[in-house]
Amino acid sequence: MSYTSRLTKAIIDLDALVKNYQYISKLASNSDTIAVIKADAYGHDASKVAQALSSEVNLLAVAFMDEALALRADGINTKVLVLEGPFKESDIELALENNFALMLHSNYQIDWLKSTSPEFSGELWLKLDTGMNRLGFQVEQVDKIMAQLSTQQIKNLVLCSHFATADQIDCNRPVEQLEKLKALVEKYGCKFSMANSAGILNWPESHGHYNRLGLALYGASPIGDSRKSRPLIPAMTLQANIIAIHTVKIGESVGYGNIWQAQRDTKLATVAIGYADGYPRNAKSGTPVYINGSLAPLVGRVSMDMITIDITDLKHTAIGDTVELWGKNLNIDIVAQNSDTINYELLTRVSKRVP
Numbered sequence: 512m513s514y515t516s517r518l519t520k521a522i523i524d525l526d527a528l529v530k531n532y533q534y535i536s537k538l539a540s541n542s543d544t545i546a547v548i549k550a551d552a553y554g555h556d557a558s559k560v561a562q563a564l565s566s567e568v569n570l571l572a573v574a575f576m577d578e579a580l581a582l583r584a585d586g587i588n589t590k591v592l593v594l595e596g597p598f599k600e601s602d603i604e605l606a607l608e609n610n611f612a613l614m615l616h617s618n619y620q621i622d623w624l625k626s627t628s629p630e631f632s633g634e635l636w637l638k639l640d641t642g643m644n645r646l647g648f649q650v651e652q653v654d655k656i657m658a659q660l661s662t663q664q665i666k667n668l669v670l671c672s673h674f675a676t677a678d679q680i681d682c683n684r685p686v687e688q689l690e691k692l693k694a695l696v697e698k699y700g701c702k703f704s705m706a707n708s709a710g711i712l713n714w715p716e717s718h719g720h721y722n723r724l725g726l727a728l729y730g731a732s733p734i735g736d737s738r739k740s741r742p743l744i745p746a747m748t749l750q751a752n753i754i755a756i757h758t759v760k761i762g763e764s765v766g767y768g769n770i771w772q773a774q775r776d777t778k779l780a781t782v783a784i785g786y787a788d789g790y791p792r793n794a795k796s797g798t799p800v801y802i803n804g805s806l807a808p809l810v811g812r813v814s815m816d817m818i819t820i821d822i823t824d825l826k827h828t829a830i831g832d833t834v835e836l837w838g839k840n841l842n843i844d845i846v847a848q849n850s851d852t853i854n855y856e857l858l859t860r861v862s863k864r865v866p
């Protein structure tokens with residue numbers, strides 16, 4: 512979209528993002544911190560983020576091949592780890608041609624590797640299921656897989672696993688998962704990677720040769736407002752503008768479905784953002800937005816392109832004023848909690864029509 516008259520936008524602060532990267536890298540100074548930029552860098556524009564981090568990072572990570580190739584098409588030359596590995600046999604060749612590190616998690620991928628490139632000289636990652644039960648080889652399968660790989664492949668191998676509950680500091684599961692991975696790392700003398708954002712922040716013992724930094728890079732916290740997450744700076748500010756102001760009488764309802772009735776004569780602002788932009792439809796009445804230095808509550812149901820805000824208690828609010836939905840002045844976690852979701856989902860669902 513080149514012409515735009517609507518002022519709804521997601522403002523991305525790339526300097527904040529670089530500072531977040533530097534802050535987290537320092538917390539894990541013996542690890543190589545990978546920038547996880549899958550899902551268009553959690554809605555922040557993967558190529559722009561990769562560009563901004565180009566002098567900081569050695570390795571980027573995306574979910575699948577198409578995302579990795581899109582980075583190359585945009586001139587990003589940094590090595591890329593493809594977290595879900597090859598989806599097709601031809602992905603192996605493409606990985607070699609494009610300097611992608613491939614994650615292997617299933618036997619069919621090992622078969623493809625052996626048939627396409629028995630002496631695959633690129634970097635390989637082996638995804639191990641240490642307890643999340645989502646993706647990866649079982650720990651008991653590793654001996655057999657090692658026997659199938661050549662010495663060259665084992666030399667370039669990183670053992671990788673993923674925490675299921677790294678955000679829960681009182682939980683023993685991360686310790687158990689880590690023990691399983693570390694036993695294999697000792698046995699095979701390979702490099703390893705375990706920690707995601709919550710792992711880096713909560714579990715220093717999980718810092719590996721590589722850590723995989725996603726959410727915290729974008730200034731959102733996977734572990735609430737703890738001492739360690741407080742220095743993070745939100746990189747995305749989602750904003751829109753007031754396009755109408757009107758008053759409803761006590762007892763009148765607002766928006767679709769009669770879900771909110773005015774308890775007093777109420778001054779309402781209609782704001783040009785809705786669920787088609789990625790603002791969550793299940794945001795409850797009362798979810799705050801930030802206008803001219805104050806918070807004001809959402810009232811009524813979120814529509815496709817608009818929301819309504821109770822501005823009765825705000826002074827000097829006018830058509831055209833900017834409304835922040837989340838960002839530097841309004842923690843995205845508050846919106847997530849009011850919408851029965853998580854900050855990850857809100858960030859990644861900001862839609863393409865929001866410039």
Ligand SMILES: Cc1ncc(COP(=O)(O)O)c(C=O)c1O
Nearest residue numbers: 547594673707708723724725726
């Ligand atoms: C395999 C893997 N590693 C790392 C990450 C980054 O996690 P986070 O965003 O919690 O840092 C993800 C994200 O879902 C992932 O799937």
